[in-house]
Amino acid sequence: MVPPPLGGEQALRLLATMWRIRLFEEQVSLLKRADQVHGLIHSSAGQEGVAAAVCSQLRDADVVYSGDRAHGHSIAKGAPLERVMAELMGRDGGLCRGLGGSMHLVDLEHGFLGATGVVGGNIPIALGSALAARLRGEDTVAVVFFGDGAVQAGHFNETVNLAALWRLPIILVCENNGFAEFTPRSAHTIVERVSDVVAPYGVERATVDGNDAVAVWDAFGRYLASARAGGGPFLLECLTHRLGGHYEGDPGTYREALDAADWQEKDPILRLQRHGIAQRWFEADRPAVLEAEAAEAVEQAVRFGRESPFPPLELIEGLVYADG
Amino acid sequence: MAHELPFIAAIDEAIRLEMERDDTVLYFGQNMATTENEPYVDAFGKDRVRVTPISETAEIGMAIGAAMAGFRPVVELYMAEFMLVAMDQVINEAPRFRAMSGGQVKVPLVLKAGFGFTAGWAGQHTGTIGALFMGVPGLKVVMPPTAADAKGLMATAIRDDNPVVYLHHYLLTLEHGEVPDGEYLVPFGKAAIRREGGDVTIVATGWTVDRALGAAERLAAEGIQAEVIDPRTLAPLDTQTILESVDKTGRLVLVDQATRHASVSTVIAGEVAEHGFSSLKAPIVQVTALDATIPYSEPLEAFVMPNEDKIVAAVQGVLGSAPVTA
Numbered sequence: 001m002v003p004p005p006l007g008g009e010q011a012l013r014l015l016a017t018m019w020r021i022r023l024f025e026e027q028v029s030l031l032k033r034a035d036q037v038h039g040l041i042h043s044s045a046g047q048e049g050v051a052a053a054v055c056s057q058l059r060d061a062d063v064v065y066s067g068d069r070a071h072g073h074s075i076a077k078g079a080p081l082e083r084v085m086a087e088l089m090g091r092d093g094g095l096c097r098g099l100g101g102s103m104h105l106v107d108l109e110h111g112f113l114g115a116t117g118v119v120g121g122n123i124p125i126a127l128g129s130a131l132a133a134r135l136r137g138e139d140t141v142a143v144v145f146f147g148d149g150a151v152q153a154g155h156f157n158e159t160v161n162l163a164a165l166w167r168l169p170i171i172l173v174c175e176n177n178g179f180a181e182f183t184p185r186s187a188h189t190i191v192e193r194v195s196d197v198v199a200p201y202g203v204e205r206a207t208v209d210g211n212d213a214v215a216v217w218d219a220f221g222r223y224l225a226s227a228r229a230g231g232g233p234f235l236l237e238c239l240t241h242r243l244g245g246h247y248e249g250d251p252g253t254y255r256e257a258l259d260a261a262d263w264q265e266k267d268p269i270l271r272l273q274r275h276g277i278a279q280r281w282f283e284a285d286r287p288a289v290l291e292a293e294a295a296e297a298v299e300q301a302v303r304f305g306r307e308s309p310f311p312p313l314e315l316i317e318g319l320v321y322a323d324g
Numbered sequence: 325m326a327h328e329l330p331f332i333a334a335i336d337e338a339i340r341l342e343m344e345r346d347d348t349v350l351y352f353g354q355n356m357a358t359t360e361n362e363p364y365v366d367a368f369g370k371d372r373v374r375v376t377p378i379s380e381t382a383e384i385g386m387a388i389g390a391a392m393a394g395f396r397p398v399v400e401l402y403m404a405e406f407m408l409v410a411m412d413q414v415i416n417e418a419p420r421f422r423a424m425s426g427g428q429v430k431v432p433l434v435l436k437a438g439f440g441f442t443a444g445w446a447g448q449h450t451g452t453i454g455a456l457f458m459g460v461p462g463l464k465v466v467m468p469p470t471a472a473d474a475k476g477l478m479a480t481a482i483r484d485d486n487p488v489v490y491l492h493h494y495l496l497t498l499e500h501g502e503v504p505d506g507e508y509l510v511p512f513g514k515a516a517i518r519r520e521g522g523d524v525t526i527v528a529t530g531w532t533v534d535r536a537l538g539a540a541e542r543l544a545a546e547g548i549q550a551e552v553i554d555p556r557t558l559a560p561l562d563t564q565t566i567l568e569s570v571d572k573t574g575r576l577v578l579v580d581q582a583t584r585h586a587s588v589s590t591v592i593a594g595e596v597a598e599h600g601f602s603s604l605k606a607p608i609v610q611v612t613a614l615d616a617t618i619p620y621s622e623p624l625e626a627f628v629m630p631n632e633d634k635i636v637a638a639v640q641g642v643l644g645s646a647p648v649t650a
Binding site for chain 2: 095114121126127319
């Protein structure tokens, strides 16, 4: 099955999502410095192309998991911007009522089953979502995002083995930004391409330029169509670039920053804008409108977060166990 | 009506009844659907009964995902220590999801494992490690001592909406007991008073419950009446029943096969010291395994374990050290 290629309307939706993520992350960075968001924050700025091109092809019923760099994935999957922001601020209006924070975002309504703060810790959990879909005879899929650092962990390999053995409808999306936290990939493994790791299992796999939203859209769309039709598992490796450090405040002394001209070339947002204009998908002034709308939405999200109260203390005890 | 069953068959009966009752109950593990569990496949099919590779992390992780999607998986782990291979899933994923999501999801699953195989199985298959899990908010921990409880607590565990660590003692595997017919549920967080007595409270769990009852019989011959309490579930823990008993007896001996600093008894000692101090006529005494890796050699293995003699001596000690009362 060949899914529809990216066209004007979808490209504009992708751009809108990518601008929302980019400006959200930039705002979070400022708020972190002003001590208005709490705790450890990992920005996904620079990696928006993957989140948008993958999640915008999914339905609410498809389940997405992510790691610690999860803001972009949750937003792309449909989590309301203001509720993500309120969560980062630890407020009652947050997605998880302020109990999860940046590393544990969950939005059940939109099929975002969450982030984990343990690298790759929820990759095996995605197996269960895929198994559930298969047992019920549904055509929904499980998608799990993780970084290249997770691939060297046992849970990744256990998951790939079982997913391949049972042919589960799971799509593993690796965002390979070349750094496992603070350490270059070459210091952790001799295997350069993550897609090579799964080769012996016969998993359908590809490596694409993750900063090229069109390439991610096409590759993921093919796997998605196949998974809906009963295929699986799949691995999509997206080579991308983390604009900032591992966490907000990371001085990043272990790597060289891209110069501005290089980034202009690589920036997934600017690339899709240039491509869309060249393809005559939209007028040249349209992206600026999307950027302005995203800026307004982020401002609104900050207002919502600030106005939301802190959660009541009674919430804690009530959430230890599920009743009934 | 009741029937007699070995402990292990009582667990099996509960799982079968729950699988018949609720088709969202799944059962998987490393040796499922091969030989000895073949009847499960016949009864419930290969979709619901699955053999998994030796991948505890993937097995438990998968159970979490399926549980969040509305299934009730039971994972057969065989040995409690095998859960340690997958500590992230057991401690940092399964019981955290509900709280971290602000209550959006629930994770109903059962991790079934045997423990305490102190019959020459040496250092890695003999641990009484339930107390390692009882301190994790969101996890429930169950430790049945009789065949009837083994059945009733398993049924309750499967119906519970939380992750439950179900620990059955390997030395009890073939112990027979009367088991109620049909549907039988034992509530969590409700201790059983196995023997009533007014002189001393003995709290024991799992395999040590029978040791404590044996010790109580011997003490009765000396005119000492021991009350023997079995919490049955470590989390939630029924401290109320223990405090009420200590209020009556004034003396507390805690028996636990775990090493002391990772034992239920240490937790109970803390609770009673804080909330029952004014009832105590003597210091609390703990009879636990020695803080050592369980040795292979038989006399050494016996040496590190709690036993009837040690329990009798502890009770005599707390009675002897008691201040003279009117």
